[in-house]
Amino acid sequence: VTDGDGFFLYTPTAPVTHVFRANLGAGHVAEMAMPADEVAAILGVAAPEAAQPATAPAGPAAGQLAAASLTQEERQAIAEIVRTEMRPLRQEITAYRNHNDLQTILGGIGYIAGLFGLGFYLAARRRLAA
Template sequence: MKVLLALILMLAPLPAMAHKVIASVYPAGASIEGEVGFSNGDMAANQTVTVSDPAGRSLGETVTDAAGAFSFAPSEPVAHVFHADLGAGHVAETVMSEEDVAAVLGRAVPAAPPAAVSAAAPAKERAPADGLSAETREEVAAMLRAELRPLRQEIAAYREKNDFQTILGGLGWIAGLFGLGFYLAARRRMAG
């Protein structure tokens, strides 16, 4: 019995200190905001984020603040790839699509083939919010982004923490312990 208890204690899962890199970008008025951090909740402060197009052509760079957040003002309606090397093999990379960047710039996406253009419905112009000035709308949008940032971080950390691999690993441990129990029970019956 003591051997079984010692074996179980040796094989007991210990809390893992590994973490994954999380990165996200989203439109924020006339710029692109994003954040870089780890799934354990630590954010990547003062890290350089390089921005390129999908072909690797440099579009610029920015630096994260103490909360791991950054802002980048795009100048071209092309897909933007955000890349940050956090050291120790941790690399964050995320992409904002060409359509989203074009929307940030207030430009139309480059023309599609003529057949697709004729089938597309005409775009509606956005109606101004009920009596709010452009400055007030931008202030409200900035407040919402600031309030939603912690929620985005929590959701990203939760997704990374509870992924499918973790669930399968837990099921593997359970099956392994049952197998060990059946093995020991069969061995006792054969000995007794």
């Protein structure tokens, strides 16, 4: 479970392959596997013999191989920078969603009022014709 900024911290306890999944909604699920040898390197223990070498992931996950050489202070500094940069973007997205929700509600009320007006107009026209 993530915190308010969308981050989480997990400390492994055993040098086994870890698979992380993030359900992003609408059927979008991100998945990242951390091989047992990388977990063993983080824990500072020997890698298990049964661990098979994993292929290097393509794209953003490839940068995580270099992240193993970062110190804890560097990781915290990077996380704080990312958090600081993401906060205004999240606020803009939230404001945009709230604006569109209010706009949609007001538009729906306008359609309803227009349909009632059309109904009253047709009713008044029938009365005048009769």
